[in-house]
Amino acid sequence: MKAITFLGAGRAFETVYVMPDGREHTAPFFGVALARFYPDLTMRVFVTEKARETHLAQFQQLVEDYVAELEPVDIPDGANEEELWALFQTVVDQIEDREPVIFDITHGFRSLPFLSFLAAAYLRTVKEIDLQAVLYGNFEARDTSVDPNRAPVIDLTRFVELFDWMTAADRFIRFGDARDLAAQLRSTQPDPRSTGKEALREWSHSVKSAANALEQVSTALRLIRPAEAMEASQALRTRLLEVTERIGHHAQPFRPLSQRVIDAYTPLALDQATLAQDPVRTLAVERDLVHWYLEQNQLVQAIAVAREWLVTWAMLHLGQEDVLDRGLRSEMERAFGGLLRARREKKVTLVESLFADVPRAELAVTLFDQIGQVRNDILHAGKRKGAMRTSKLEGKVRRLCEQLDELPLPSP
Numbered sequence: 001m002k003a004i005t006f007l008g009a010g011r012a013f014e015t016v017y018v019m020p021d022g023r024e025h026t027a028p029f030f031g032v033a034l035a036r037f038y039p040d041l042t043m044r045v046f047v048t049e050k051a052r053e054t055h056l057a058q059f060q061q062l063v064e065d066y067v068a069e070l071e072p073v074d075i076p077d078g079a080n081e082e083e084l085w086a087l088f089q090t091v092v093d094q095i096e097d098r099e100p101v102i103f104d105i106t107h108g109f110r111s112l113p114f115l116s117f118l119a120a121a122y123l124r125t126v127k128e129i130d131l132q133a134v135l136y137g138n139f140e141a142r143d144t145s146v147d148p149n150r151a152p153v154i155d156l157t158r159f160v161e162l163f164d165w166m167t168a169a170d171r172f173i174r175f176g177d178a179r180d181l182a183a184q185l186r187s188t189q190p191d192p193r194s195t196g197k198e199a200l201r202e203w204s205h206s207v208k209s210a211a212n213a214l215e216q217v218s219t220a221l222r223l224i225r226p227a228e229a230m231e232a233s234q235a236l237r238t239r240l241l242e243v244t245e246r247i248g249h250h251a252q253p254f255r256p257l258s259q260r261v262i263d264a265y266t267p268l269a270l271d272q273a274t275l276a277q278d279p280v281r282t283l284a285v286e287r288d289l290v291h292w293y294l295e296q297n298q299l300v301q302a303i304a305v306a307r308e309w310l311v312t313w314a315m316l317h318l319g320q321e322d323v324l325d326r327g328l329r330s331e332m333e334r335a336f337g338g339l340l341r342a343r344r345e346k347k348v349t350l351v352e353s354l355f356a357d358v359p360r361a362e363l364a365v366t367l368f369d370q371i372g373q374v375r376n377d378i379l380h381a382g383k384r385k386g387a388m389r390t391s392k393l394e395g396k397v398r399r400l401c402e403q404l405d406e407l408p409l410p411s412p
Contacts, residue, residue, distance in 0.1 A: 005031035008107035009050040030106035030137035035066040100130040106137040169257040178218035182211040210243040233269035316410040
């Protein structure tokens with residue numbers, strides 16, 4: 001296991017460093033205590049020119065019998081942005097892909113602790129390191145009533161996980177992909193020593209339900225199941241509110257993020273009763289879903305839902321509320337097709353047709369034709385002559401889908 005530690009140039013004090021699990025060791029530098037807490041480390045000690053001159057020889061002497069390997073690494077003072085980037089890259093270059101690493105940020109000078117903390121988060125993604133711990137010997141919080149002073153060691157590893165929570169939540173909100181957020185939620189664990197069995201069971205059930213709800217919304221959106229996405233979004237809101245109350249400090253980053261997720265998906269949420277009894281309200285939310293797909297740049301899903309939305313829109317205007325009946329939907333599609341043929345042959349006007357009393361019927365028929373063509377163009381994967389170029393396709397999808405807003409909803 002590799003340890004990344006920093007050696008400062010300031011005065012060193014003999015201090016008893018106390019780990020969270022109760023282990024302790026007295027040393028002038030936390031890196032020395034670290035070598036005792038984790039025997040046989042491969043250690044990289046980062047030193048400025050002044051730190052090398054002041055403390056490196058003493059540090060090497062104190063740890064040489066306890067580490068498998070010790071290598072000093074020269075770094076700049078970090079006096080400007082260029083030096084800070086050079087320092088960051090030096091830390092990154094010292095670590096191999098997928099190796100287990102401990103970061104000690106106790107004696108970092110100026111912004112070094114902040115940079116090394118960011119490097120730890122960065123390396124978890126870029127080099128997939130196994131981050132064992134980020135440790136800070138909190139000298140400022142030492143107990144000065146005893147000699148030598150006693151300083152608590154703080155494990156900051158969970159704070160690095162903030163980046164995981166933020167990335168996972170952003171991915172779900174922006175793209176509808178809940179896999180990482182569900183995994184983060186499932187990975188949270190309460191302390192069994194301070195949690196009763198019944199409370200632990202309830203906590204586990206809440207976390208599992210919330211993670212499942214996240215995945216159900218994600219899957220329904222990805223597979224273009226509007227009704228399931230609406231119902232799952234409604235369930236998600238309930239589950240997230242419940243789990244946020246239960247998880248407490250065990251998943252503290254999730255608390256503010258959960259509200260952001262709720263806010264993002266509430267506009268798509270409908271309960272089962274509304275889905276079954278209020279087709280007009282369902283139609284309105286389904287149009288919102290088309291816009292959601294556009295905002296997430298999921299154009300295939302947007303155009304697919306838009307085409308089916310038009311069929312449902314026409315059925316409801318004509319009093320056909322069983323919008324899931326396959327036969328009725330096919331009849332409506334044939335009616336659209338017949339009107340298009342008649343229009344091309346100039347045999348009938350919409351005023352004389354089935355849609356005579358439907359507002360904006362001319363636009364609806366035009367959209368049905370154009371959206372159908374674009375949808376087919378996409379789903380045939382460009383495998384036909386005259387396929388639209390992607391440079392034009394995206395803009396056309398957006399323009400057509402946005403025109404749905406010009407079609408008035410039927411009366412409830």
